[in-house]
Amino acid sequence: METENKSIRRDALEKLFSQWLAGGKRILAPKKIGDKIDFAAVTSLAEVSRDHVQTVQSPKTSVFPRVEELFSFKSSDGRVQIRERNGASLGETVVFGLRPCDAAAYASLAAIFTWDNPDSLFSARLAKTTVIGVSCARADEYCFCTAVGGGPGATAGSDILLTDLGSGEYLAEIVSEKGRQTVQATPGQFLPAAGKEKENRLAKVDPAFALDKIAPALAVLFDDAAFWEEQSRRCLGCGACAYVCPTCACFDIQDEGGVSGQRLRCWDSCGFSLFTLHTSGHNPRALQSQRWRQRLMHKFAYMPERQQVLGCVGCGRCSRACPVDMNILEHLRAIAEAKP
Amino acid sequence: METLRDKARELLAARTVQVIIGYGQGSGGGARAVFVREAADADALIFNEACRQNLAVYLMKPEVRKLGKAALVATPSALRTILQLAAENQVGDHDLLALAVHAAGEVTLLATLQAIEAHVTELDADLSAAEKAELRKYEALSLEQRREYWQEQFSRCLKCYACRAACPLCYCSRCTVECNQPQWIPVPAHDLGNLEWNVMRAMHLAGRCVNCGDCSRACPVAIPLYLLNQKLISDVFANFNARSGMAAKTDNAMSIFKPDDSEDFIR
Amino acid sequence: MSDFNPKIVAFVCNWCTYAGADLTGTSRMKYSPQVSIIRFPCTGRIDFMLLLKAFANGADGIIVSGCHPNDCHYSSGNFHARRRWIVFRGLLDFLGIDVRRVRFSWVSAAEGAKWAQLVNDTAEHVRQLGPFSGYHRLRGLGVG
Numbered sequence A: 001m002e003t004e005n006k007s008i009r010r011d012a013l014e015k016l017f018s019q020w021l022a023g024g025k026r027i028l029a030p031k032k033i034g035d036k037i038d039f040a041a042v043t044s045l046a047e048v049s050r051d052h053v054q055t056v057q058s059p060k061t062s063v064f065p066r067v068e069e070l071f072s073f074k075s076s077d078g079r080v081q082i083r084e085r086n087g088a089s090l091g092e093t094v095v096f097g098l099r100p101c102d103a104a105a106y107a108s109l110a111a112i113f114t115w116d117n118p119d120s121l122f123s124a125r126l127a128k129t130t131v132i133g134v135s136c137a138r139a140d141e142y143c144f145c146t147a148v149g150g151g152p153g154a155t156a157g158s159d160i161l162l163t164d165l166g167s168g169e170y171l172a173e174i175v176s177e178k179g180r181q182t183v184q185a186t187p188g189q190f191l192p193a194a195g196k197e198k199e200n201r202l203a204k205v206d207p208a209f210a211l212d213k214i215a216p217a218l219a220v221l222f223d224d225a226a227f228w229e230e231q232s233r234r235c236l237g238c239g240a241c242a243y244v245c246p247t248c249a250c251f252d253i254q255d256e257g258g259v260s261g262q263r264l265r266c267w268d269s270c271g272f273s274l275f276t277l278h279t280s281g282h283n284p285r286a287l288q289s290q291r292w293r294q295r296l297m298h299k300f301a302y303m304p305e306r307q308q309v310l311g312c313v314g315c316g317r318c319s320r321a322c323p324v325d326m327n328i329l330e331h332l333r334a335i336a337e338a339k340p
Numbered sequence B: 001m002e003t004l005r006d007k008a009r010e011l012l013a014a015r016t017v018q019v020i021i022g023y024g025q026g027s028g029g030g031a032r033a034v035f036v037r038e039a040a041d042a043d044a045l046i047f048n049e050a051c052r053q054n055l056a057v058y059l060m061k062p063e064v065r066k067l068g069k070a071a072l073v074a075t076p077s078a079l080r081t082i083l084q085l086a087a088e089n090q091v092g093d094h095d096l097l098a099l100a101v102h103a104a105g106e107v108t109l110l111a112t113l114q115a116i117e118a119h120v121t122e123l124d125a126d127l128s129a130a131e132k133a134e135l136r137k138y139e140a141l142s143l144e145q146r147r148e149y150w151q152e153q154f155s156r157c158l159k160c161y162a163c164r165a166a167c168p169l170c171y172c173s174r175c176t177v178e179c180n181q182p183q184w185i186p187v188p189a190h191d192l193g194n195l196e197w198n199v200m201r202a203m204h205l206a207g208r209c210v211n212c213g214d215c216s217r218a219c220p221v222a223i224p225l226y227l228l229n230q231k232l233i234s235d236v237f238a239n240f241n242a243r244s245g246m247a248a249k250t251d252n253a254m255s256i257f258k259p260d261d262s263e264d265f266i267r
Numbered sequence C: 001m002s003d004f005n006p007k008i009v010a011f012v013c014n015w016c017t018y019a020g021a022d023l024t025g026t027s028r029m030k031y032s033p034q035v036s037i038i039r040f041p042c043t044g045r046i047d048f049m050l051l052l053k054a055f056a057n058g059a060d061g062i063i064v065s066g067c068h069p070n071d072c073h074y075s076s077g078n079f080h081a082r083r084r085w086i087v088f089r090g091l092l093d094f095l096g097i098d099v100r101r102v103r104f105s106w107v108s109a110a111e112g113a114k115w116a117q118l119v120n121d122t123a124e125h126v127r128q129l130g131p132f133s134g135y136h137r138l139r140g141l142g143v144g
Helices: A008-023 A100-113 A121-129 A177-186 A213-222 A225-232 A240-245 A288-307 A317-321 A326-336 B002-013 B038-045 B055-058 B078-085 B115-121 B131-138 B142-156 B164-167 B191-204 B214-218 B224-242 C014-026 C050-058 C077-094 C112-129
Strands: A004-009 A025-032 A036-041 A067-076 A079-084 A093-098 A129-134 A160-166 A169-174 A251-257 A261-268 B019-025 B031-036 B070-074 B097-103 B107-110 C008-014 C037-039 C061-067 C100-107
Touching: A004 A008, A008 A025, A008 B019, A025 A177, A025 C008, A036 A326, A036 B002, A067 A288, A067 C077, A100 A129, A100 A288, A121 A129, A129 A177, A160 B115, A169 A177, A213 A288, A213 A326, A225 A288, A240 B038, A240 B097, A240 C037, A288 A326, A288 B131, A326 C037, B002 B038, B002 B070, B002 B097, B002 B107, B019 B038, B019 B055, B031 B038, B055 B070, B055 B078, B078 B097, B078 B115, B107 B115, B115 C008, B142 C077, B164 B191, B164 B214, B191 B224, B191 C077, B214 B224, B224 C077, C008 C014, C014 C037, C014 C061, C037 C112, C050 C061, C050 C077, C061 C077, C061 C112, C077 C100, C100 C112
Parallel strands: A025 A093, A093 A129, A129 A160, B019 B070, B070 B097, C008 C037, C008 C061, C061 C100
Antiparallel strands: A004 A169, A025 A036, A067 A079, A067 A261, A160 A169, A251 A261, B019 B031, B097 B107
16 A cells, blocks of 8 residues: 555644544553653553653563463363453554654564464454554664664554654654554544655664674674673673563463463563573573574574564664663674674 | 773783773763773773672673683672672682772772771761661551552563662572472563562562662663662661671571560561 | 451461461360461471462461470571561561561460460451452453
8 A cells, every 4th residue: 555645733633542542442652651751551642752762662562462361271170161362352552652663663573473373362463553653853872773674754564654743733644554544533633744744854863784794794703602702791681672672572471370370471581591491401592692692693684584574673772771781783783894 | 090990901911810890981971891801901991970880790690700800890889799799608709809999080909808898897888868768758658558659660560680680699590580390480570470579589688788779770660679678778787787798708687597586576 | 348258378387386276176266267277397488478479369368377486396497487577577568568467476386275366366357457459459460
């Protein structure tokens, strides 16, 4: 579907919010929580933060919740009843105010969750999520979307992309069929674009490194243990980077309860020492340097090779959240410039 | 700063240590941990207000230990951490020496645990007046207010374990949460599991935490973990007159007892 | 609230309190049936997390009881437990978890009457406090 340009005023956006809420939709948007800005359920446009570069966490929780029930079980009289989660019972969500990088991340998540074994819960959630992005007027030193095929005004992954034109008006690019349906469901709110443009409203982000150098360099550097040890020496092996990341999809499955209970899916991180620990006791990635290497290989080599999509959108969250300033961008630059 | 770099160069050139664990320039004008192994690289070392991370956490990492004897650029918290680790038989004189840094830029070489102890005795290791005041503020809330406050805080917990990873005293090679027969602490980051995790970690640090604050700084969602630790530091001192990180050979407050410990809550 | 029958879980040591509870029974003293007794070798063995697990599994009140100081079958288990409880109580209270729902006691093997009194008192006290719904409803929160 070809992108259609429209415009919308802030007060019309407020009406959209009311309509969505009245229709029982949940709205997830960047909101001030203490000193941080993060995605949370909001009930008005006024609650949505506007003066941030990026939120702490990504909105991936809309399709890949932090904790998700897969099914519940109850045993009685020697028999076990299982009640599976039904995608039909899920509510609708509007993710509002995410950045173009976050919107692009849905494709990376979908590549994994609909790969060889389609995940019905993920697909149901994705189908029930409307993605309304906001382009970036500002970037910071941690952003590198343009190096990985994205940009401050990129529309990929958004159903509608808004750009703040000032004086309470937004350019609204209607990107997808779902976007078109959103416009149709709210007659009179979206107006003709009348030649409005976003280019001079976007941040300038020069590509930080040459992406096509990364995968080949990684292949050459793979066995250079000293290189990975140097890079990862200060890494503490926590899960902050994986959890704030919009494309990280690793999960654990835990059964909780006894006679009755639930099977839950929850986030996991390749950085944890336990991640590849076998029950035999052998751990193919016993060193943090191997786990750090894996993180980069997975995002920049394995995923492109197998799913034809990058596992990174350059949002920079991992670097901002990292307690020891691992700064993935720095490491990627070092890899791109490494002499074989 | 030059004194720090000079001392580092000296130590490395003489092979007194194999690595200097210190601070270097980080992103956004901040600082980050650096591991200097050659005298020529000592210029990477800095010390300023951005240098707050408790670098003692690296003393327990196998990847760093294998580099050899280390000199740690040590804030007061890091010095107390070294003593606490020594009291728990995790480090000895042969493992390290400390380069105690002062705000003014002076550096004091503390070559033995005994020297570190003598140095630490001069420090005011108590909670500051501001910290005590903040603690009292939370203690003064009603039961329901406290319950609501902490439920909201823990609901944000991601179970990323950044707090555990950043804490030098959480050095167990197999943490309780990694025991799954039974799965004692729930893995998923639901409200109940988050409460259990944070309570357990606070209790495992009772009598041990040196109040470096790294857990709170590491938390991506800004949960004020320091409040839990400071509460226990305050209670352990009030009840047992014990303070962690002051001596290289001492018992852990929670491993010993006194016949006259308080009983006023026991029927 | 008068219809409410509180669930009380009692963590007791084998050598003193459990034996004491036995004595209560053989003496034909009646006490509240609300209590479920869990036997430990010693109070020193009681992991503080067990108290939270009991609440999470539906307990409204908890009793923790063992040998009097100096009478511990293992010499000092109860002393270690005492220190642990001092700190744990303070933490629970700080977090807004109602420590009035947790009763600590020393009950010896000879104190059958004290056991009955303790259980009845606690059951009545917790009945007044009501179900511990503030804690029970944590289960399921944060699950998508």
